[in-house]
Amino acid sequence: xxxxxxxxxxxxxxxxxxxxxxxxxxxxxxxxxxxxxxxxxxxxxxxxxxxxxxxxxxxxxxxxxxxxxxxxxxxxxxxxxxxxxxxxxxxx
Numbered sequence: 001x002x003x004x005x006x007x008x009x010x011x012x013x014x015x016x017x018x019x020x021x022x023x024x025x026x027x028x029x030x031x032x033x034x035x036x037x038x039x040x041x042x043x044x045x046x047x048x049x050x051x052x053x054x055x056x057x058x059x060x061x062x063x064x065x066x067x068x069x070x071x072x073x074x075x076x077x078x079x080x081x082x083x084x085x086x087x088x089x090x091x092x
Contacts, residue, residue, distance in 0.1 A: 002037060003029075010042065024070060046070045 006027055014021045021044060028041040055067030068076070081087045 003027075006037060006039065024074065 006029075010025070010027060011021060023044065024046050026043045026045075026047045027039050028043060028047075029037045029039050031037055053067075054069070056069040056072065058067075060066075060068040060073070064073075077090065078087070081090045
């Protein structure tokens, strides 16, 4: 759960400092011998960590029943928000 909490702290800090993050981001980390995560870079874009394969993560098959890249998932979420009249909920 530490990884999720790191992401949540990043979002909260970005909201306090500059009004939030725009789009996907990746916390580039290393794991020490003591099993401690250390963030060495924040990439505010789709990078290898968020889109490791051409068809997206193999885990997208489990959620969507077919391969899905990060860009396609974002486009799908925007389309769904438009259909549900919830665009303001997902955009800053």
